[in-house]
Amino acid sequence: MATATEAARNAGGPTSHTRFQFTQATKEQSKARVALDGPSGSGKTFTALTIAAALGSRIALIDTERGSARKYANEFAFDVLEMSYFSPDDLVEALAAAGAAGYDVVIVDSLSHFWSGSGGMLEQVDTAAKKGFGGNSFGGWKEARPMERRMVDALVAYPGHVVVTMRSKTDYVLETNDRGRQVPRKVGMKPEQREGLEYEFDIVGSMDWENNLLVTKSRARSLSGAFVKQPGIEFGQQIKDWLEDGTAVEPIEDLITEALRPEATFEDLGALMRKVRARRLEGAPMLDPVGAPTTLGAHITERGKLMRRTAAGQGENREGGAA
Structure with a gap:
């Protein structure tokens, strides 16, 4: 004879009075959360704009690179906000303004400045440590960490699509060329950003100096591990197709x-x-x-x-x- 718990389970009913209840999982339509990392000159800004053009018609670009994005204004239609101070709370405000203005896509080029630039997280931690904790960095992190959390939450919960770029440090490795000689080659290393930040994004890609992109993380199975030579509008369309394959949700x-x-x-x-x-x-x-x-x-x-x-x-x- 079935127990009361088994009977409830078979009937699809609750097995206890707990406030935690499980429901059937469904794939829902969502907005893009894409991160591109790579060294200077690898094509991050151009690729971010290419992806954004596939995702939406109204594009806002938050430029931390001294106006460099304007060089692509003859190839893409976008509005730009140029920033020179990179407090994480300022990025939250900029995202709020973009959302209120109804931009389909926001590009942050680059997010690294909000980590290591003027007013960025590292500077915020240092200032907090000196001001209230006698220079103790642990106290500084405790004080500044909520600011970073607000920034990440704003990026993840922005009403439209989000594409961010992150700088990678540069190093050299020795490789054997076709003549058998050892020659140096520049390579991109870890992104200039908090370790583990990539977990917040659905798709992460690393770019090289030949403008090729390797997808290092993807929740879209069709893109997992993909190597794309000079990604174009088709790559952005693949992302869009995956995002729209699901149940519609309230915007x-x-x-x-x-x-x-x-x-x-x-x-x-x-x-x-x-x-x-x-x-x-x-x-x-x-x-x-x-x-x-x-x-x-x-x-x-x-x-x-x-x-x-x-x-x-x-x-x-x-x-x-x-x-």
Whole structure:
């Protein structure tokens, strides 16, 4: 005879009162999260623009490379924001502005500056260590790490597609040429970025000086381990086809619109927050009604708190009037 647990399992019902419940997994349509690394001159910017052109029509490029992206303005249509200070929070604000403007694709060229450039993570850690921890780097990391988390969350939860480039350090190796002689060859090493950041992206590719791309990580099985010589629009189309092969989901833009809706009630915001948390979109960058940068989760939370304070104040006024 089947036990109660087995009977519940066979009937598809819950086997306990736990709050953790499993549901049938389905592949959903999603937005691109692509990272390209490589040494200077390997074609990262051009390839990022090529991929972006396949993914959407309105492209925003955040340029940290002293305006170098403009050299491709005769080949691609895109808007550019040139930055010279690279605080991770500034990137969150830039992404919020891009999302509010409705850009289909955002390129960050390059993300490495927000790690090792002026105002980047390494500088933020150093400043925090000297300011509040007597130069202790562990204390500096504890202070600065949330800033990096906000930046990564904003990249992952951006309403459109995201393509980032990362610089790789350069080194030389000796190789034997066709004449049997040892000759030096330049190679790209590790990207200038926090170790493990590639886990945040669906597709990661490394580029060489001949503008070839090796896919080193891919959640798209058709692209896993692919070696693409001078990738063109077809490579971007392959990414787009994989992204669109799945069940349609509510666009992040609609969730942001709901969060901004003036007539939304406290119950509406509660239901919206549950939906946002289920999709891990609390860090989605957005602008509040006055144009200040924030995130979707923070905005819903602040609106909920304001509604509670307002309701409490009205209750006190009624009690005072009755007295």
